[in-house]
Amino acid sequence: MEKILRFIQYIAAPLRAEWMFFIITFLLLAQQPIDWLTLPSSDRWYQWGMGLKSLAVETGLVWVLTWVVWKSHSRLVKYLLTAVAWLLLGITLFLSFNFEMNISQQTLTVLVETTSKESGEFVNTYMWSPESQLSYTIDACLAIVIIVLYCIEGKLHRTLRRPFHSFATDLVAGTVATVGLGFFIYAWGTLLLASNSTRVYRWRNGFATTSLDIGTQSAHAINSLRAFGNDVRMAVKQAREVYRTHPTVQESDSLTVIYVLGESYIKHHASLYGYELNTTPCMVRERNRGNLFAFTDVIAQENITSVVEKNTFCLNSVADGESWFEKPNFTTIFKRAGYNVYMWDIQRTQQPHKLFTVTVNQFVYNPEIMRLSYTACDKGGFDYDGQLVDDFHKRVKLHGKHNLIVFHLYGQHVNPHYRYPAGSYYDNHFKPDSVRRNEKWLTTDKKQKIAYYDNATLYNDAVMEKIFDLYRNKNTVVVYFADHGEEVYDFRDTKGRHTETDPKPGTLMYQNEVPFVIWCSDRYKQLHPQVVARIKQALHRPYMTDNVGQLMLDLGRIKTQYYIPDRDLIAPQFRPRKRLVYDHCDYDKVMRGVDRNKIYPRFVK
Numbered sequence: 060m061e062k063i064l065r066f067i068q069y070i071a072a073p074l075r076a077e078w079m080f081f082i083i084t085f086l087l088l089a090q091q092p093i094d095w096l097t098l099p100s101s102d103r104w105y106q107w108g109m110g111l112k113s114l115a116v117e118t119g120l121v122w123v124l125t126w127v128v129w130k131s132h133s134r135l136v137k138y139l140l141t142a143v144a145w146l147l148l149g150i151t152l153f154l155s156f157n158f159e160m161n162i163s164q165q166t167l168t169v170l171v172e173t174t175s176k177e178s179g180e181f182v183n184t185y186m187w188s189p190e191s192q193l194s195y196t197i198d199a200c201l202a203i204v205i206i207v208l209y210c211i212e213g214k215l216h217r218t219l220r221r222p223f224h225s226f227a228t229d230l231v232a233g234t235v236a237t238v239g240l241g242f243f244i245y246a247w248g249t250l251l252l253a254s255n256s257t258r259v260y261r262w263r264n265g266f267a268t269t270s271l272d273i274g275t276q277s278a279h280a281i282n283s284l285r286a287f288g289n290d291v292r293m294a295v296k297q298a299r300e301v302y303r304t305h306p307t308v309q310e311s312d313s314l315t316v317i318y319v320l321g322e323s324y325i326k327h328h329a330s331l332y333g334y335e336l337n338t339t340p341c342m343v344r345e346r347n348r349g350n351l352f353a354f355t356d357v358i359a360q361e362n363i364t365s366v367v368e369k370n371t372f373c374l375n376s377v378a379d380g381e382s383w384f385e386k387p388n389f390t391t392i393f394k395r396a397g398y399n400v401y402m403w404d405i406q407r408t409q410q411p412h413k414l415f416t417v418t419v420n421q422f423v424y425n426p427e428i429m430r431l432s433y434t435a436c437d438k439g440g441f442d443y444d445g446q447l448v449d450d451f452h453k454r455v456k457l458h459g460k461h462n463l464i465v466f467h468l469y470g471q472h473v474n475p476h477y478r479y480p481a482g483s484y485y486d487n488h489f490k491p492d493s494v495r496r497n498e499k500w501l502t503t504d505k506k507q508k509i510a511y512y513d514n515a516t517l518y519n520d521a522v523m524e525k526i527f528d529l530y531r532n533k534n535t536v537v538v539y540f541a542d543h544g545e546e547v548y549d550f551r552d553t554k555g556r557h558t559e560t561d562p563k564p565g566t567l568m569y570q571n572e573v574p575f576v577i578w579c580s581d582r583y584k585q586l587h588p589q590v591v592a593r594i595k596q597a598l599h600r601p602y603m604t605d606n607v608g609q610l611m612l613d614l615g616r617i618k619t620q621y622y623i624p625d626r627d628l629i630a631p632q633f634r635p636r637k638r639l640v641y642d643h644c645d646y647d648k649v650m651r652g653v654d655r656n657k658i659y660p661r662f663v664k
Contacts, residue, residue: 067233070240073122073129074232079212080137081125083205087144088117088272090151091161095270105560109267112242117272119243122236141205147273149198156190161269162276163283246275250282255293257382259286260366264642267558291422293384294373298391298431306396306619312586313460315530316393316615317537320368321519322406322470324541326574327549327659328516335662336489338516341524342576350527350578352594354628357575357602358567359543360640362556364406365419367542368467370605372423374621377605378636384422387621389608391432393463396617399434401455404467405447408439443480444468444522452529463615468522470541475515485518495663500552508554512547527578534586536614537578540604544570550658562644564653571640573604577614590614593629601647602628603638 074081096110128137147162154160208215246266253259259282268279308314326332331339331346331353345351360377361367372388375381394400407420422428429436435455441447447466469478479485491506493513523539530537545556550565559566577594584591590613609627612619624632638646 064230067237068229069233070122070236071229071233073125074236075229077125077128077137079208079215080128080141081121083141083208084124084144085117085121087141087148087201088121088274089114090148090273091276092117092270092272095267102559109270112266113270113272113275115239115242116246116266116275118235118239119241120239120247120272120274122240123243138209141209144274145198145202145205147277148201149194151273152194152197153191156194157188162273163268163280247278250275250279253282253286254289255382255384256283256286256290259283261642287421290382290384291425294388294422295425295427297373297384297387298428301387301391301395301621302431304395304620306392306617306621308396308398308461308616309618310461310616312534314616315457315462315464315533315535316398316611317464317466317526317530317535318611319466319468319523319526319537319539320371321468321539321541321574322364322472323475323543323545324470324516324519324574325512325544325547325549325569326541326572327544327569328513328547329574331576332574335495336493336513338489338513339520340517341520341527345527345578350580350584352577352579352598354575354577354597354602355599357540357573357604358571358638358640358646359541359573359604360571360638362543362545362570364542367604368419369422371542371607374608374623375605376623376626376636377603377642378639388423388428388432389611390463390465391428392612392617392619392621393615394432394434396461396615396619397459398461398463398615399457399459400432400463400465401435401451402433402465402467403437403447403451404465405437405441405444405469406467407437408441443478444470444519445480445525448522448525448529461615466526468519470519471512471515471545476511478515479518483518485514485521487514488517489513496660497663498548498552498660501548505548505552505554509547523578531580532582533580534582535580536583536587536590538576538607538611538614539578540575540607541573544573546570549660558641562641562649564650564655565658567640567644567646567649568655568658571646575602575604590629593631597629597633600628600633601635601638603636603640603646606636 092110092113095113096107098106100106124140128140131137151161154162250259250262253262259279263279266275268276271279328334328336329339329342330337331342332355337343342351342353346353359367360370369383370377372390373383374386374389374392375383390400390402402423404423407424424436437447437450437454441450444466447468451464451466471478489510491503491510494501494506494509496506526537543556545554546566546569547554549569556570557566562571579587579591579594606626606628609623610629612622613624613627613630624630625634626636627633640646
């Protein structure tokens with residue numbers, strides 16, 4: 060017991076000697092945890108749990124800094140560390156006021172990639188904006204307060220000497236600091252050991268990054284850059300390994316395979332899947348003609364574009380513990396087998412500095428990956444998905460017998476009313492009064508947002524019709540699915556995507572269940588009746604989209620050592636796997652026995 064008390068007193072000693080530094084630094088770094096605790100939330104236990112954990116980590120971090128000051132006996136060290144904390148807060152205020160962002164991998168990536176010309180434009184645009192001036196004013200006021208406090212520190216120290224040197228104070232301060240130090244060692248230790256994005260992502264499952272103090276956020280951002288750099292190097296290595304193999308195409312006729320990745324598509328807003336409004340007339344027609352096959356039990360592993368896209372392009376299986384950078388991109392194998400591979404991606408240039416764009420583009424458009432995986436890519440500059448498809452048809456004349464086309468659409472992403480041309484047929488097609496629902500919280504404004512989403516879904520359907528029509532008379536097979544869903548006031552008063560420690564059935568239904576269809580031209584059906592039969596047999600299989608690359612190899616008729624039939628959705632050998640979402644939640648276990656009719660929104664007849 061005596062040793063424990065002595066240890067606690069030792070832990071308390073730096074706080075007793077440099078209590079002013081501890082308090083100032085703690086308050087400078089605490090802006091994010093405090094913001095987190097004051098946010099509105101439907102899951103208060105999760106919010107407060109993460110917030111208190113983050114404050115504990117910050118306590119440990121600030122104790123370490125205080126210990127350094129105490130041991131150094133240097134005012135210069137004290138003032139430099141205070142200045143660093145003050146500068147980090149200033150940067151955070153600047154980012155928050157101007158962009159509603161914080162210090163993150165995204166902001167560091169933008170900083171690294173910014174050219175001198177872009178830096179000049181940035182300075183001219185933001186450096187003296189009203190928001191920036193407000194952040195400077197707050198930061199300057201804080202600097203004045205800190206200087207004043209340090210000037211009177213000696214006097215305050217003498218005044219408070221007696222209460223700060225009591226045993227009770229040492230006991231409380233030492234105990235709190237010991238707990239904080241434990242959280243800090245665990246948080247920073249596991250973060251620094253996270254050498255790839257999979258480990259960083261698992262670390263983030265335990266710490267909500269937006270709740271962390273500014274110092275820990277900065278460490279996370281720097282380590283994330285390092286980890287993702289390691290990922291890309293491993294992915295390039297996998298692509299080169301493909302060229303040591305000799306995949307072949309088992310198709311004598313010409314064949315066009317089209318892979319379409321949608322965005323933010325709520326499956327339950329598609330009339331193809333029973334939605335009240337007619338949002339997918341084209342897909343319903345194609346299904347009735349016998350050309351389109353809609354799969355009924357497909358989910359996405361995440362509600363984050365960057366995570367899903369990398370796992371769907373690569374041949375890893377999440378359920379089997381494989382990370383995306385451990386397996387090659389299916390497009391690399393197609394090209395190595397002799398296919399012409401075309402990548403037309405509207406998100407490559409849309410919002411290029413957003414984190415979901417940055418983390419994908421550094422992989423998909425790495426120069427070596429591009430050389431080994433694609434024949435040609437788009438040049439960008441599209442406002443709408445239809446323009447992307449038109450551009451491909453205009454610029455590319457398919458040559459050679461075998462072609463793979465990848466379209467990455469903008470779909471219904473973030474602001475659906477910007478996803479279709481203003482003044483077009485789709486603009487205002489569905490209106491608030493089209494949404495015949497009467498939940499008490501569903502205002503006219505919220506019904507308008509639902510209508511915007513449904514209009515974007517209708518436009519997305521027309522884009523798919525454009526693709527079908529372009530290849531209707533060729534030997535063509537199309538795979539279409541979305542990266543994830545989201546919510547738009549479907550079963551509760553909320554919109555967008557949300558992170559929950561233990562996702563509820565409604566959350567999984569709307570954010571993780573996605574549309575998944577295969578479309579076959581008449582010629583493809585004639586040439587491949589056995590494949591079509593296998594597709595029909597697989598319509599109700601439980602499936603997660605991380606294994607879609609294996610399906611692509613099958614449809615592309617590619618023979619390769621990378622093909623694993625029990626991961627191929629339409630193969631007779633297919634074996635359903637445990638569907639883990641968010642790296643820890645068993646989707647089928649959560650959804651077992653759920654009455655979906657109690658979750659679906661009810662339209663009034």
